Amino acid sequence: MTTEDFVTELSKQLSLDLPKTSEILTAAVNVIKEKLSEGACITVESFGIFDTEKKPEYILVKQDEQQQFLVPPKITVVFKPDSAFIEKIKEKEV
Amino acid sequence: MKEEVNLQELALLLSKHADISTQDAESFLKEFFTTISKILLTEDLLEIKDFGTFSLTQVSAKGAAQNTEENNPSTWLRLHFSPAEELKNIVNKPFSHFESVLLNEDVSFDNLAKVTENEEDETSEGFLIEIGHEKAPEKIVKAAAEKTEKLPEGNEEKGTTAATKNEKPAMVKAENTGLEKHKKKKRKPIARWMPILGTVAVAAVLIFFFVSEQRKQQALKNNPEKVPAKATETKTSQENLTISTDSFQLIAESPEENEKIKLSSGKTLRMIALEKFGNREFWVYIYYKNKDIIKNPNIVPEGIELAIPNKSEYDIDASNPQSVTKAKLLGEIELKKFR
Numbered sequence: 001m002t003t004e005d006f007v008t009e010l011s012k013q014l015s016l017d018l019p020k021t022s023e024i025l026t027a028a029v030n031v032i033k034e035k036l037s038e039g040a041c042i043t044v045e046s047f048g049i050f051d052t053e054k055k056p057e058y059i060l061v062k063q064d065e066q067q068q069f070l071v072p073p074k075i076t077v078v079f080k081p082d083s084a085f086i087e088k089i090k091e092k093e094v
Numbered sequence: 095m096k097e098e099v100n101l102q103e104l105a106l107l108l109s110k111h112a113d114i115s116t117q118d119a120e121s122f123l124k125e126f127f128t129t130i131s132k133i134l135l136t137e138d139l140l141e142i143k144d145f146g147t148f149s150l151t152q153v154s155a156k157g158a159a160q161n162t163e164e165n166n167p168s169t170w171l172r173l174h175f176s177p178a179e180e181l182k183n184i185v186n187k188p189f190s191h192f193e194s195v196l197l198n199e200d201v202s203f204d205n206l207a208k209v210t211e212n213e214e215d216e217t218s219e220g221f222l223i224e225i226g227h228e229k230a231p232e233k234i235v236k237a238a239a240e241k242t243e244k245l246p247e248g249n250e251e252k253g254t255t256a257a258t259k260n261e262k263p264a265m266v267k268a269e270n271t272g273l274e275k276h277k278k279k280k281r282k283p284i285a286r287w288m289p290i291l292g293t294v295a296v297a298a299v300l301i302f303f304f305v306s307e308q309r310k311q312q313a314l315k316n317n318p319e320k321v322p323a324k325a326t327e328t329k330t331s332q333e334n335l336t337i338s339t340d341s342f343q344l345i346a347e348s349p350e351e352n353e354k355i356k357l358s359s360g361k362t363l364r365m366i367a368l369e370k371f372g373n374r375e376f377w378v379y380i381y382y383k384n385k386d387i388i389k390n391p392n393i394v395p396e397g398i399e400l401a402i403p404n405k406s407e408y409d410i411d412a413s414n415p416q417s418v419t420k421a422k423l424l425g426e427i428e429l430k431k432f433r
Contacts, residue, residue: 029145031107045100072189073189
């Protein structure tokens with residue numbers, strides 16, 4: 001599902017027009033980005049946790065080229081689903 | 095210590111950014127996350143611009159358990175959130191100025207984990223959700239939560255030597271299954287020996303019966319009268335019946351007197367056996383009982399007084415086919431002597 005479809009669905013649920021929904025969505029995403037960039041972790045009940053993880057530096061070995069690279073550490077965003085969300089996913093028909 | 099932001103705090107910030115009431119912001123955010131979870135129940139992919147992509151991919155049990163040999167038939171779903179490029183860059187701002195550096199051959203970092211190119215590709219992030227099993231996903235989530243608690247913060251780079259690959263949730267499952275497998279292995283040797291022991295036991299019983307049957311038949315062939323005599327000895331021991339195995343003559347010491355009949359004209363031993371015991375084949379026992387006065391069972395003189403043996407003496411039972419067969423066999427053996 002694309003962002004447009006998601007905005008349409010969200011506007012239906014909130015009974016808002018599409019431009020307004022899109023505007024608030026952009027603002028919401030910016031707020032989330034801001035907090036995550038500050039190193040905060042966002043907890044949403046019955047959904048999950050958005051957190052940041054620091055992956056340590058490591059040596060990447062390229063066997064074909066017989067080269068080794070020192071890959072720098074990296075901070076990434078991780079999502080850990082809540083148990084309630086996992087239960088919902090379990091109901092999904094595969 | 096990490097700052098934790100809940101939905102209410104996020105709504106407060108949103109209300110300022112979007113210029114809406116806190117209540118509206120909260121209901122928007124609630125609906126935002128509810129819609130994501132609803133969509134993921136029907137769709138496998140959800141892309142939200144500048145935020146990220148949620149994906150649900152079905153993975154094989156082998157892929158889920160990775161290095162384990164466990165043959166797990168259950169289905170696994172990998173829930174993965176891939177942050178958008180902009181979000182990635184903002185979050186990784188502290189390390190954004192670092193780049194991968196080509197190392198010279200003589201340079202080595204013993205304290206750093208080495209990951210080959212293929213391994214790096216294989217390491218797929220995300221949460222594995224097992225469909226059909228209740229406990230497994232909880233273990234994974236719990237293990238992942240523990241992992242999060244142990245995550246380095248700030249300047250803790252020295253302690254971060256663990257391989258990136260080893261921190262994947264999939265490996266958590268692999269470790270769990272490894273323990274279960276170890277438990278299973280403990281039970282395996284017994285289970286493996288059970289059918290073998292069973293087969294050996296059955297074979298031993300069959301051999302025992304076969305050998306004993308062979309011995310019986312051999313004894314019967316070598317000494318046809320000895321076998322029934324012995325059998326009779328055992329069964330009639332309570333009736334004080336003594337059997338002389340040397341002469342093959344049976345001397346009854348039973349307190350009960352045997353019935354005596356006079357052989358009338360036209361009567362044969364077979365006819366008497368039929369009359370007294372219900373089967374002609376039992377004639378041989380009448381012959382045994384009167385062996386001292388019958389020289390040849392084919393020629394029995396008329397008017398001779400014959401002692402009729404008790405049924406218990408020779409295990410005479412017309413309703414028992416084995417008893418009849420035995421008598422028939424003995425009769426044939428006796429008749430052969432006079433041919």
